[in-house]
Amino acid sequence: MSREEFFEKLSVQTETKIVLVVLDGLGGLPLEGKTELETAATPNLDKLAADSELGQTFPVGIGITPGSGPAHLSLFGYDPLRYDIGRGILEALGVGVQVGAGEVTSRGNFATLSDGLITDRRAGRISSEHNQRLIGKLSAEIREIQGVKITLHPGEEHRFVLVLQGKDLDDSISDADPGTVAKALPIAEPLRESAGKTAAVVNEFIDRAIKVLKECQPANAVLLRGFAKPPDIPTISELYKLRPAALATYPMYRGLARLVGMTVLEAGQTVFDEVAALKKHYHEYDYFFLHVKKTDSYGEDGNFAAKVKVIEEFDSVLPDILALKPDVLAITGDHSTPALLSGHSWHPNPLLVHSPYVRCRASESRLFNEYSCANGVLGSFLAMELMPLLLANTLKLKKYGA
Amino acid sequence: MSREEFFEKLSVQTETKIVLVVLDGLGGLPLEGKTELETAATPNLDKLAADSELGQTFPVGIGITPGSGPAHLSLFGYDPLRYDIGRGILEALGVGVQVGAGEVTSRGNFATLSDGLITDRRAGRISSEHNQRLIGKLSAEIREIQGVKITLHPGEEHRFVLVLQGKDLDDSISDADPGTVAKALPIAEPLRESAGKTAAVVNEFIDRAIKVLKECQPANAVLLRGFAKPPDIPTISELYKLRPAALATYPMYRGLARLVGMTVLEAGQTVFDEVAALKKHYHEYDYFFLHVKKTDSYGEDGNFAAKVKVIEEFDSVLPDILALKPDVLAITGDHSTPALLSGHSWHPNPLLVHSPYVRCRASESRLFNEYSCANGVLGSFLAMELMPLLLANTLKLKKYGA
Numbered sequence: 001m002s003r004e005e006f007f008e009k010l011s012v013q014t015e016t017k018i019v020l021v022v023l024d025g026l027g028g029l030p031l032e033g034k035t036e037l038e039t040a041a042t043p044n045l046d047k048l049a050a051d052s053e054l055g056q057t058f059p060v061g062i063g064i065t066p067g068s069g070p071a072h073l074s075l076f077g078y079d080p081l082r083y084d085i086g087r088g089i090l091e092a093l094g095v096g097v098q099v100g101a102g103e104v105t106s107r108g109n110f111a112t113l114s115d116g117l118i119t120d121r122r123a124g125r126i127s128s129e130h131n132q133r134l135i136g137k138l139s140a141e142i143r144e145i146q147g148v149k150i151t152l153h154p155g156e157e158h159r160f161v162l163v164l165q166g167k168d169l170d171d172s173i174s175d176a177d178p179g180t181v182a183k184a185l186p187i188a189e190p191l192r193e194s195a196g197k198t199a200a201v202v203n204e205f206i207d208r209a210i211k212v213l214k215e216c217q218p219a220n221a222v223l224l225r226g227f228a229k230p231p232d233i234p235t236i237s238e239l240y241k242l243r244p245a246a247l248a249t250y251p252m253y254r255g256l257a258r259l260v261g262m263t264v265l266e267a268g269q270t271v272f273d274e275v276a277a278l279k280k281h282y283h284e285y286d287y288f289f290l291h292v293k294k295t296d297s298y299g300e301d302g303n304f305a306a307k308v309k310v311i312e313e314f315d316s317v318l319p320d321i322l323a324l325k326p327d328v329l330a331i332t333g334d335h336s337t338p339a340l341l342s343g344h345s346w347h348p349n350p351l352l353v354h355s356p357y358v359r360c361r362a363s364e365s366r367l368f369n370e371y372s373c374a375n376g377v378l379g380s381f382l383a384m385e386l387m388p389l390l391l392a393n394t395l396k397l398k399k400y401g402a
Numbered sequence: 403m404s405r406e407e408f409f410e411k412l413s414v415q416t417e418t419k420i421v422l423v424v425l426d427g428l429g430g431l432p433l434e435g436k437t438e439l440e441t442a443a444t445p446n447l448d449k450l451a452a453d454s455e456l457g458q459t460f461p462v463g464i465g466i467t468p469g470s471g472p473a474h475l476s477l478f479g480y481d482p483l484r485y486d487i488g489r490g491i492l493e494a495l496g497v498g499v500q501v502g503a504g505e506v507t508s509r510g511n512f513a514t515l516s517d518g519l520i521t522d523r524r525a526g527r528i529s530s531e532h533n534q535r536l537i538g539k540l541s542a543e544i545r546e547i548q549g550v551k552i553t554l555h556p557g558e559e560h561r562f563v564l565v566l567q568g569k570d571l572d573d574s575i576s577d578a579d580p581g582t583v584a585k586a587l588p589i590a591e592p593l594r595e596s597a598g599k600t601a602a603v604v605n606e607f608i609d610r611a612i613k614v615l616k617e618c619q620p621a622n623a624v625l626l627r628g629f630a631k632p633p634d635i636p637t638i639s640e641l642y643k644l645r646p647a648a649l650a651t652y653p654m655y656r657g658l659a660r661l662v663g664m665t666v667l668e669a670g671q672t673v674f675d676e677v678a679a680l681k682k683h684y685h686e687y688d689y690f691f692l693h694v695k696k697t698d699s700y701g702e703d704g705n706f707a708a709k710v711k712v713i714e715e716f717d718s719v720l721p722d723i724l725a726l727k728p729d730v731l732a733i734t735g736d737h738s739t740p741a742l743l744s745g746h747s748w749h750p751n752p753l754l755v756h757s758p759y760v761r762c763r764a765s766e767s768r769l770f771n772e773y774s775c776a777n778g779v780l781g782s783f784l785a786m787e788l789m790p791l792l793l794a795n796t797l798k799l800k801k802y803g804a
Binding site: 029030033035060061062063064066067068069070071080081084085087090338340344345347370371374375379380 | 408762778787790793794795802
């Protein structure tokens with residue numbers, strides 16, 4: 001029996017509610033003896049820790065530093081080594097583009113073509129406003145090719161996203177991007193027989209785009225790369241019989257949530273907005289993914305103090321979440337982003353699980369940090385096992401075997 | 403994607419250095435309340451523990467007592483259940499014989515043949531000197547059979563090792579050894595079609611050896627058993643892009659290291675020699691396996707006090723290793739050998755990992771022993787996951803996924 005079949009068989013729908021808070025890149029490393037989480041003044045988290053089970057999770061495996069895609073899939077209860085999310089999909093998610101099953105997406109650049117050679121792969125970094133006008137022009141002229149619907153989404157500066165919707169699309173085609181300047185624009189080549197149609201559509205799109213952009217120098221050509229289909233992934237509802245909703249301020253995380261079938265709620269710009277949205281929709285769903293981005297952003301910047309402040313800000317809203325009395329509240333990271341490393345790292349995620357069925361007295365230190373979590377009663381385990389633990393604590397998993 | 407493909411994809415070569423110290427059979431059991439490691443006065447290990455991450459590893463799995471082969475393969479980052487090292491190979495490694503890919507080796511005995519029956523399987527335990535003379539005689543007379551090169555290596559008393567080098571060799575042949583006395587010497591039978599040639603070569607070797615040894619009673623026959631090829635195993639360089647070197651005083655560990663592609667350095671006879679060799683070659687490699695044998699030997703002898711002394715001796719050279727400032731220093735065992743059991747056991751290995759990226763405060767007890775390691779922040783995991791952890795701590799693994 002596959003993991004998927006196992007949980008489809010055991011899970012049941014109930015009225016109990018799960019709130020999963022992900023402080024992105026939460027785990028840290030000590031600077032002057034203390035990590036970001038140890039440094040932050042977190043009276044509410046610490047009080048909760050004393051009445052919760054603590055542990056730590058590995059996003060993918062011991063020693064493995066994950067990107068945001070696999071790190072979140074794990075937290076949502078998926079094997080991150082089984083489901084691979086292509087770069088083009090993450091880019092599309094990052095600019096808020098929805099990509100449906102069977103659709104092919106790619107990253108695009110406006111570029112400068114001169115005498116048959118690419119002379120600037122970023123078209124002089126045109127403004128985002130100019131980009132939007134050009135996308136409008138292209139979208140009006142090119143709506144469909146060989147029965148395939150063409151959709152274009154402007155990004156920042158010279159970047160855009162192309163989405164192809166139609167039958168028999170296959171993402172196994174080579175990049176239509178020389179990757180460097182002073183070279184001709186290569187055509188997209190099918191990398192397997194079944195990708196012939198997709199390559200033909202892409203090449204015709206490029207030909208027509210170049211005609212439309214003829215007078216638009218420096219943005220008179222397009223480069224396309226990273227063709228990808230969304231992974232063939234069962235939804236959280238299919239797997240775990242949940243009615244899931246996402247509260248996230250950044251497009252990529254909203255996209256990742258949508259990819260696994262969550263309803264993405266309007267969550268504003270701040271953690272205060274997110275908690276307000278959680279309250280507003282609390283009775284409509286039974287699984288909430290609440291994502292806090294800036295712990296990771298400041299970790300990536302190497303800004304220890306600012307990361308500490310984001311943790312403290314979250315601590316200040318925790319009582320509002322607790323006031324909703326969720327049956328299970330889990331607070332964790334997706335991966336570690338120590339300011340010391342200015343990037344993602346392989347260190348495990350601190351984890352707190354609060355429910356009526358925890359063994360309590362889990363944290364004798366009465367603190368929530370990497371150290372107390374490493375010594376917590378939950379031990380160390382793979383992040384993809386968190387979902388079953390949360391389902392168990394909300395009595396959403398039947399007994400296995402008689 | 404296999405484990406091997408996964409790490410081949412993620413690993414990168416860097417200038418950072420890993421030193422892995424294996425105190426063979428390190429883990430113990432309490433005698434009068436304390437284990438060997440707890441009893442030993444280890445000021446340097448304890449000081450290092452206070453500034454390191456601690457944990458414990460299972461060589462193969464919970465409850466599994468491993469031999470030296472699988473225990474070391476795990477530490478080198480291989481799945482010990484996937485790669486099986488035949489007994490003949492370990493014997494050959496044990497007497498310092500190199501066995502290359504495709505070669506077949508077997509264990510041999512000088513024996514006494516009388517009226518067509520084996521009357522002594524050990525030829526009256528002839529002296530090792532006598533053995534060497536006989537091997538010299540046989541080697542001079544039998545150099546090649548059917549295009550297969552024959553090499554013989556004398557061992558202790560009546561034991562020797564046979565190595566066959568040539569094309570199309572297959573180790574699936576039955577033992578040419580009755581296993582008991584008062585029986586005829588059986589011929590080697592091919593256990594599958596492709597082993598016909600190897601069986602024929604072995605049987606011709608035995609016929610010719612008996613002719614050469616005609617006047618050498620009691621050692622007038624040879625018995626061969628445990629035919630084996632070295633496992634088809636990728637090297638550490640292929641898998642992890644390391645330039646690995648081994649420092650080990652015992653032949654079997656030098657052989658195990660060679661099997662996974664390490665350069666085996668001249669390491670003398672003592673741990674002091676080994677550390678001197680480490681210093682001498684420190685700039686030539688980026689992964690060092692430093693093996694200390696006698697913790698295991700004395701454990702096997704049930705000599706608690708002597709095992710304690712070996713640990714203390716290692717503690718005394720630790721500052722010299724630290725003086726090299728390795729980017730990562732890991733200190734652990736391959737398996738436990740409690741003096742109480744006079745043999746290998748299933749207990750996990752204490753593990754200490756020192757690097758710039760540890761969360762520290764790992765050992766509040768400020769001690770390195772089985773108990774502090776069982777409570778360490780690294781938790782409990784399979785020994786084969788140690789390699790990824792060491793690669794991560796030397797920044798030798800790329801991020802997985804975007």
